[in-house]
Amino acid sequence: MTKYVRQDPELTRRKFITAAMGTTVGVGAVSLLTIVGAVKPADTLTPEKRLPSKGDVLVYADPAKNGAPVALADIKEGQVVYAFPKGKVNGTDVVKNGVTRNQLIIAKFPPSQLKAPTNLAATDQGIVVYSRQCMHLGCAVEVKPYPSKGLQEAAVCPCHGGVYDLTQGAKVVDGPPPAPIAQLPIKVVGGQVVAQDTFLSLPYDITESEFATQKKELEKA
Template sequence: MEERGAQTEEAEERAMPTRRAVLQAAIGTASIFTALSVLYVGAGLIPRVTKTPENAPPQVGDILVYATGDKINQSVQVTDLPEGGPFLLAFPMDPKTKVVRNKELKNTLLILKQAPSSYDPQVAAHVSEGVVCYSAICTHLGCTVSLWEASQKLLRCPCHGALYDPRLDKVVGGPAPQPLAQLPIRIEGSQIVVAGEFLGPIGAQV
């Protein structure tokens, strides 16, 4: 009897590591499933952006319309832009459907007119009749560039003072890490028309 009891104790001792391993594996598996469940639920809480014509990026052939003021959603005419500034804020609009792409902040554009000879050659390649178009979203933290420094003909972001020179496509002051992205345009009649995709990244780059 004593010998049989000893054998039983030995068998139980040998089984303990196996049981422990099985238990640990079960706990580990449960933890994985719990983590996956949390991730799945969390992913379900992230709002999904539905693509619509209103939030699509500027398309070749879109015309530029006023983003603010009494003429909001009306076509910007070349004659509306005084040479030397200031600039106007605009959105692209599908000329066929009349859908204004104003449901996406990154579609906010700024347009201004300077003497054609004042532009850097790289910028001038996508300028039409002295009119240039840029993203209006600051590359620092994504604020809208909305101030005009008339004495220096510079664009200023009101949030942290980033300064951009639209003639050189260059940051000349403040914390912005990159210049504003230029959008190629052409003039058709008196309307300003999108002629290509943005030539750089849009919005905050930090």
């Protein structure tokens, strides 16, 4: 005759509830980690995400140009060129195209039209360079006329209507952005547009402490 022990239904119920709660807590913890990770994923500073630095050559952002240096003949008044900085990181040439803030606007104006708060010493032959990333929520701006402010070439955010005057330090002339887009100091060297330093002000999507830390690292390099 087979012997068996009859289980206390109350004890069995308690074990089930305890196990179920443990599983629920475990799933909940995993779900919470997933949500937190999705909100702010870990961001590794790869070479492609580093700030522009002194000596970086500006190359076409257009993939069809295959990272070629921007030709001065293509930088004309009334025609904008989009570019990325390209420089050496740990001895290797890298196009720094891993973050939106490093996509650059290259614009040219009659030198007399460039006025403060543009850093005029950071321009050359009427050429001025800015980050393309809007300071409101980080969208990429488009350069086009903005007649209501009398601008033939303004940086206009397609997301929320921010407008920047490229002849006056990319100051905000319309919409919600809290600050101008960052200017990059450049010189024309040997027929190429070359960065003379990193951005002159805090760009979008980087904290002040991260900006300061990366600038110190660039100074040591």
